[in-house]
Amino acid sequence: MDAFNLLKADHRKVEELFSQLESARGQAKLRVFEQIKMELELHTHIEEKIFYPALEKPKQTHDLTLEAYEEHEVVKKLLSQLGRARTANDEWEAQAKVLQENVEHHVEEEENELFPKAEAALGEEEIEALGEQMGAEKERRLRSATKSSKKSGSSKKSGSKKSASKTKSASTAAKRTGGSKKGGSKSSSKSSKTSKRSGSKKSGSKKGRR
Numbered sequence: 001m002d003a004f005n006l007l008k009a010d011h012r013k014v015e016e017l018f019s020q021l022e023s024a025r026g027q028a029k030l031r032v033f034e035q036i037k038m039e040l041e042l043h044t045h046i047e048e049k050i051f052y053p054a055l056e057k058p059k060q061t062h063d064l065t066l067e068a069y070e071e072h073e074v075v076k077k078l079l080s081q082l083g084r085a086r087t088a089n090d091e092w093e094a095q096a097k098v099l100q101e102n103v104e105h106h107v108e109e110e111e112n113e114l115f116p117k118a119e120a121a122l123g124e125e126e127i128e129a130l131g132e133q134m135g136a137e138k139e140r141r142l143r144s145a146t147k148s149s150k151k152s153g154s155s156k157k158s159g160s161k162k163s164a165s166k167t168k169s170a171s172t173a174a175k176r177t178g179g180s181k182k183g184g185s186k187s188s189s190k191s192s193k194t195s196k197r198s199g200s201k202k203s204g205s206k207k208g209r210r
């Protein structure tokens, strides 16, 4: 499966889960949320490890990719806050709505802007190869998650084993956290712009809106 189809299939799955979240009640809501969290964590992981590093270099996709990383950060923060709740109260619902809006915005930007530019920047072969790599990484993660949930506490080894596979997740992660390389002034100005944007537009949820 090529990269775009794989990621779009993930997007559709998460959309479906968000609509289930709307209709679920009580503890069932939290169970649907757990699924959303799992899907989004897996999805952001494969994108950040495999897809985005390939899109950071080409000029056409550079800025959008940095923006996408920033949007992931907002989503991850919301997921972790929501994941700590024991009950889905009104504030939780408001925050979940903000999560949904952030994800929808991100998906729209990826599918309508980033993917077409990526298609132009990368060849068909690379898009196919990236899809294969992401599919394999997803399976690997799912397998190790199943293993570690079976005998909890045995996840020591699984983290680093394959992480050197052709991608530069470490350097990318370093860049994200303010590391050096080429990220310098351009990326940081872009980042602050985007976080300002996502900060003011979407993530200022806290107050609850109903």
Ligand SMILES: [Fe+2]
Binding pocket: 044, 047, 068, 072, 106, 110
């Ligand atoms: Fe994404």
